[in-house]
Amino acid sequence: MADDTIHAAGCVLWRRSPVDSALEICLVHRPKYDDWSHPKGKLKRGEGFLTGALREVEEETGYDAVPGAVLPTLHYLVDGRPKEVRYWAGEAAAGRFAPNDEVDRVLWLSPTAARHRLTQPRDRDLVDALLDALRPA
Numbered sequence: 489m490a491d492d493t494i495h496a497a498g499c500v501l502w503r504r505s506p507v508d509s510a511l512e513i514c515l516v517h518r519p520k521y522d523d524w525s526h527p528k529g530k531l532k533r534g535e536g537f538l539t540g541a542l543r544e545v546e547e548e549t550g551y552d553a554v555p556g557a558v559l560p561t562l563h564y565l566v567d568g569r570p571k572e573v574r575y576w577a578g579e580a581a582a583g584r585f586a587p588n589d590e591v592d593r594v595l596w597l598s599p600t601a602a603r604h605r606l607t608q609p610r611d612r613d614l615v616d617a618l619l620d621a622l623r624p625a
């Protein structure tokens with residue numbers, strides 16, 4: 489039997505607030521699903537996970553991301569098919585959000601607010617994983 493796993497990738501996109509340097513996490517709103525999530529998407533044929541993650545962040549948020557630590561991979565079912573989503577910490581670099589077909593809004597939130605705003609409980613663990621990854625050794 490062929491592997492019918494959906495492969496996707498994304499980042500927990502973060503920055504330091506321009507106001508007070510506090511950590512902020514970017515969440516995207518997808519009107520098709522009316523949900524709040526981390527920027528992510530399906531890989532293109534032959535595309536590597538990290539390349540896909542950075543492409544999806546740029547497409548959905550308008551920001552380039554500087555990849556950091558590998559974060560947990562999520563596994564779940566979508567319409568009965570297994571889905572694997574690999575994540576990285578991604579520090580926001582140059583860019584500016586413009587609404588598009590997939591994403592109509594982004595929010596930059598504190599980790600606590602981001603955890604509460606995320607639609608899927610499985611995405612909340614990624615906030616904690618990011619905080620662990622950014623914590624000084």
